[in-house]
Amino acid sequence: MPNIPVINIGDILELKKPHPCGSKTFTVSRVGSDIKLTCTGCGRALMLDRIKVEKMIKKIIHAEKNDE
Numbered sequence: 001m002p003n004i005p006v007i008n009i010g011d012i013l014e015l016k017k018p019h020p021c022g023s024k025t026f027t028v029s030r031v032g033s034d035i036k037l038t039c040t041g042c043g044r045a046l047m048l049d050r051i052k053v054e055k056m057i058k059k060i061i062h063a064e065k066n067d068e
């Protein structure tokens with residue numbers, strides 16, 4: 001069974017490949033068939049295919065839930 005990562009809005013993804021600015025962490029701002037990420041280093045937004053993102057993830061830092 002493939003291990004499909006759970007990605008939620010507000011999570012921070014650490015990717016295997018860094019952004020050109022040098023940052024490897026990105027905040028998730030939209031989740032669908034595409035995932036919108038905002039670079040935590042330079043603040044630029046990028047849209048990537050979900051499948052591509054899943055392959056690039058090194059680590060997911062889940063956002064803290066306030067409603068628990």
Ligand SMILES: [Zn+2]
Pocket residue numbers: 019020021022023039040041042043044
């Ligand atoms: Zn950047």
